[in-house]
Amino acid sequence: MPTIPRWFDRLGPILWAASLALVAYSFWLAMRAPIEVQMGPVQKIVYVHVPSAIATLIGFGITFAASIAYLATKEWRWDALAASSCEVAMVSATVVMITGPLWARSAWNTWWTWEPRLTTFLILWILYAGYHVVRASLRSHARRTVSAVMGIVFFVNLPIVWKSIEWWRGSLHPKNVTMTPEMRGTLLVGMAAWMLFYAAATLQRLRIEWRAEARAEAGNPDSAGAPGGARA
Amino acid sequence: MTYAVIAYLITIALWFLWGVATLRRERSLRDD
Amino acid sequence: MRTVLAVAMKDLRLHARDVRFLATLALFSASLVLILSVAFGPIFSDPAREASATLWAALFFAGVLGLTRSLDLEGESGGGEALRLTGADPYAIYLGKTLANLVLIAADFLLLLPITSIFFDVGSLDVVPGLLGVAALGLVGYAAWGTLFAALARGLRARELLLSVVLFPTLVPLWIGAVKLTHALWGDGNVDPVRDWIKVLAVMDVLGLALAAFLYELIQEATE
DSSP, X not given: OOOXXXXXXXHHHHXXXXXXXXXXXXXXXXXXXXXXXXXXXXXXXXXXXXXXXXXHHHHHHHHHHHHHHHHHHOOHHHHHHHHHHHHHHHHHHHHHHHHXXXXXXXXXXXXXXXXXXXXXXXXXXXXXXXXXXXXXXXXXXXXXXXXXXXXXXXXXXXXXXXXXXXXHHOOOSOSSOOOOHHHHHHHHHHHHHHHHHHHHHHHHHHHHHHHHHHHHHTTOGGGSSOOSSTTO | OHHHHHHHHHHHHHHHHHHHHHHHXXXXXXXX | XXXXXXXXXXXXXXXXXXXXXXXXXHHHHHHHHHHHHHHHOSSOSSHHHHHHHHHHXXXXXXXXXXXXXXHHHHHHHTHHHHHHHTTOOHHHHHHHHHHHHHHHHHHHHHHHHHHHHHHHTOOOGGXXXXXXXXXXXXXXXXXHHHHHHHHHTTTOTTHHHHHHHHHHHHTHHHHHHHHHHHHHHHTTSOOGGGTHHHHHHHHHHHHHHHHHHHHHHHHHXXXX
């Protein structure tokens, strides 16, 4: 019966402490960062928006890789990783979808512009929300295989979606906002902070998979492979 | 300025909510 | 190859037996066209554009019904299990189902094309071959991905909704391409400026069929 290994148990709080500290530090740096000339203080959203966007993509990438691993090995831990990473990436994507328009509203006076990256993220969001809903509706064996298939198929299609939206719309997203070295430094700290945070969150979510699996092996097979979605 | 503050606050709020939900979920799975 | 055709014929025969469903599908898609033409009309600011969007929107939505229907029919008659027990190559089964779904939605297209054309007063007979070409590329992709995803949602209570939720975002590139090409054909008849989208459609088609080669069998086993 799988119990959460002790190193896992100990790693959790360490990661949380480190990431929360780093996130707090990055917020503080963001406050002190120089104000960007064209857009004003609102530009500081970038320090949370960009790291979250990258974390989201990496997260779905991990889901993709773990899904392949699951299909290859049928080892439940891979499905656990896939689902956990996917859920954390969803929250991250939501952050992107909220901070993006807030930035757009101040910078360009419109909530939405159909610009490629945000649009692709919207599609991603809907898609992976579907992942979780489908996952929650299935029972154990089907749940893992179907989730793995979704994890692979959604990700493979991503570059095509991205490119298509770009062709469709043309790029409005601020390519490289003029950044002073100080700003760049702040952004890097933000990246590190959110990557760490993401790892901590994924580990935390993985605990649920462990518990669910333990329960399943104890004689309630339908609960194996915890359904996706924090409210499931 | 306010928009940036709102953005940061919402970010914190989202993760906080997720964290609480996840912890509660684990607790309910553990207490069997 | 024979399996593919056999499976396709079986599916189509099952559909043909339920004429009421086919009629409902036709009416549903036609009413979508109607609603959208009323919404855009009576004077259309850009008929070619509005018509192409309407046509493909109606096809996409109606298509979902057809996709889930074929799996439902199979479940009802117990055909799915029997099919697997014959030991037929799962990919051949997939191709057969895709072919059947393609025929179904192609039929819908042939129905909606003249209707949309008339309501929006666009197009002429010379662009029909071009339109058929675009439809072929677009609908093959729709059927390929749709059959794959429909298998994921099989048996679930809200399967049409779930299928739409995962299928439509995935098919965005296909959707944009199809509408752009149709728009060009119904507009000035010149596809040159948008010919890149032909590549996109082709890539989507190939990708869908290729992914199914790896994954369909797994889904089939898992959702029995």
